[in-house]
Amino acid sequence: xxxxxxxxxxxxxxxxxxxxxxxxxxxxxxxxxxxxxxxxxxxxxxxxxxxxxxxxxxxxxxxxxxxxxxxxxxxxxxxxxxxxxxxxxxxxxxxxxxxxxxxxxxxxxxxxxxxxxxxxxxxxxxxxxxxxxxxxxxxxxxxxxxxxxxxxxxxxxxxxxxxxxxxxxxxxxxxxxxxxxxxxxxxxxx
Amino acid sequence: xxxxxxxxxxxxxxxxxxxxxxxxxxxxxxxxxxxxxxxxxxxxxxxxxxxxxxxxxxxxxxxxxxxxxxxxxxxxxxxxxxxxxxxxxxxxxxxxxxxxxxxxxxxxxxxxxxxxxxxxxxxxxxxxxxxxxxxxxxxxxxxxxxxxxxxxxxxxxxxxxxxxxxxxxxxxxxxxxxxxxxxxxxxxxxxxxxxxxxxxxxxxxxxxxxxxxxxxx
Ligand SMILES: [Zn+2]
Numbered sequence: 030x031x032x033x034x035x036x037x038x039x040x041x042x043x044x045x046x047x048x049x050x051x052x053x054x055x056x057x058x059x060x061x062x063x064x065x066x067x068x069x070x071x072x073x074x075x076x077x078x079x080x081x082x083x084x085x086x087x088x089x090x091x092x093x094x095x096x097x098x099x100x101x102x103x104x105x106x107x108x109x110x111x112x113x114x115x116x117x118x119x120x121x122x123x124x125x126x127x128x129x130x131x132x133x134x135x136x137x138x139x140x141x142x143x144x145x146x147x148x149x150x151x152x153x154x155x156x157x158x159x160x161x162x163x164x165x166x167x168x169x170x171x172x173x174x175x176x177x178x179x180x181x182x183x184x185x186x187x188x189x190x191x192x193x194x195x196x197x198x199x200x201x202x203x204x205x206x207x208x209x210x211x212x213x214x215x216x217x218x219x
Numbered sequence: 220x221x222x223x224x225x226x227x228x229x230x231x232x233x234x235x236x237x238x239x240x241x242x243x244x245x246x247x248x249x250x251x252x253x254x255x256x257x258x259x260x261x262x263x264x265x266x267x268x269x270x271x272x273x274x275x276x277x278x279x280x281x282x283x284x285x286x287x288x289x290x291x292x293x294x295x296x297x298x299x300x301x302x303x304x305x306x307x308x309x310x311x312x313x314x315x316x317x318x319x320x321x322x323x324x325x326x327x328x329x330x331x332x333x334x335x336x337x338x339x340x341x342x343x344x345x346x347x348x349x350x351x352x353x354x355x356x357x358x359x360x361x362x363x364x365x366x367x368x369x370x371x372x373x374x375x376x377x378x379x380x381x382x383x384x385x386x387x388x389x390x391x392x393x394x395x396x397x398x399x400x401x402x403x404x405x406x407x408x409x410x411x412x413x414x415x416x417x418x419x420x421x422x423x424x425x426x427x428x429x430x431x432x433x434x435x436x
Contacts, residue, residue, distance in 0.1 A: 041289075045282050054275035064370030064394065067278055068377035071285045078294045112379070158268050177269045202230040209258070209265040216264050 030090070033081050045074055048091065051179065052098050058174045059102040060109070061163040069105050073098045088188055095181075095189045099171065106167055154215065161211040169204035176201055220244035225255050229262055278423055284392070288375035348429045349412045356410050357384055357391060357432050363406035369395035393428040400426060 032040035052073050057066035076097055084093050162170055175186050186197050220228075220241075225248045231237040232245055249255050351357050361371045365380040372392040373384055384391065395403050400417035407413055417426045 042282070045285060049277040049281050049285075050275065053277035053281065057275050063278075064377055067281065067284075067370075068372070070277065070281070071288055071375070074285055075289060075292055075294065078289060154268055155272055158265075158272060162269075173269065177266060178272060180270075198230075199227070202227065205230055205262060205266065206226075206258070208269070209261045212265045212268065213261055216261065216268070 030086065041078060044077070044090075048094055049074075051091075052094060055095065055098050055174065055179065056102055058159075058162065058178060059099075059167070059171065060105060061159065065105065065109065069101055070098075073101050076101065089185070092185050092188045095175075095185070099189055102171075103167060157215045158208075158212065161208060164211065165204065165207060168200065169207055172197065172201040173204050173208060177205070220248040222248065222252060222255065225249070225252065226258060229255070229259050232259070233263060233266065278425075279421055280392075280427060284372070284375055291374060348431055351410070351412075351430060351432050354384070354432060357430060359410055360393060360407055360430060361391065363403050363408075364393045364395055366406045367395055367399040367403045369393060369399075369403070391430045391432070393426075393430060395426045395428070397424055397426045 033044065049070070053066060053070040056069045056073070057063060060066050060069065073094070077094055080097075084090065162173065165173075171190070172186065175181050175189065176183075181189070183194060183197055186192075187194055190197065192200070225245055228237060228241060228245050232242065237245065249259065349360075351360075361378065361382075361384055364371050370393075371378045371380075371384075372394070374390055375392075378384065378391075395417075397417050397420040404413055404415070418428060420426055
């Protein structure tokens with residue numbers, strides 16, 4: 030930690046190695062766009078490098094980095110929405126395209142899509158979950174991502190979002206119920 | 220327990236965080252309410268699907284691109300390791316021993332660092348570089364990339380589709396879906412130096428192409 034605060038390059042390299050996947054993962058799940066997610070994840074680390082002096086050791090370094098990541102994600106989503114609005118192109122369009130690129134491009138999965146009555150599995154199920162997740166509101170999506178994907182504790186989630194414990198739990202439950210409703214048509218007989 | 224209340228506690232039942240009295244009340248309600256049983260089953264399947272999503276990994280070039288960007292922002296140069304040399308010591312035998320130990324330690328650290336550097340080099344083999352002299356050719360490549368759903372980064376920063384690239388000397392990263400290489404080449408038209416086959420495809424299914432604009436080269 031002190032090496033980080035002294036600004037040692039090796040310490041930053043290590044920090045990036047340790048946290049790059051989770052920071053990128055959080056950005057990707059929030060933005061549902063690979064290129065934007067990488068760009069944003071890099072901005073997060075630049076911001077971490079710049080602000081390491083303000084980090085107080087009463088919280089975990091990982092939690093602090095997550096908090097920065099979450100704030101960057103929300104700002105970027107706001108920015109992307111504004112840009113999409115100016116270009117009169119719904120944000121969902123580019124998102125769906127990117128998610129499709131991730132796994133729906135699989136021709137086998139594509140043919141199975143013709144039969145929505147059939148229970149889906151594997152890669153197709155994954156891409157459905159991602160699509161439905163991307164379609165939810167940000168405040169619902171982030172809680173599902175933090176708790177059910179990143180498997181953080183409630184204490185960590187409160188620290189990252191600044192929400193009270195009761196709010197985290199009740200909002201997370203509503204978010205999960207919403208996701209379940211969205212997934213219902215794809216989850217028959219699994 | 221009432222139906223509406225029961226609906227609010229389904230997550231806690233699955234997370235096993237419900238106090239015993241509430242749990243008993245909820246289970247009693249579940250025994251009589253098919254709708255709540257269905258909700259619970261659907262919630263459980265949904266959470267299983269979410270938790271079963273594969274872990275995401277950052278792209279292989281993430282660290283090297285970040286390093287470039289941090290250096291450009293003046294972050295790494297200013298933060299070079301400080302050298303700490305003890306001044307004016309009195310050499311006793313214990314001090315000499317300490318110096319020897321420190322030297323061995325420093326050597327170990329150096330070896331470890333070198334190994335790490337080597338590992339980084341192996342992990343992040345640089346993408347092929349295309350040298351261009353004309354800014355217009357660079358713009359053509361960027362537009363061809365956007366046309367096939369690729370990403371364009373100028374000096375490490377993501378360039379929004381449709382932007383005009385400019386500047387005296389630029390390094391531009393193109394990141395393209397490998398499957399659309401032929402389409403990209405057609406859109407790029409007469410830009411020299413593009414191979415028929417896609418260059419090495421990364422584990423993420425993407426092709427990385429580094430384009431350097433050197434006006435007058
Ligand atoms: Zn009920």
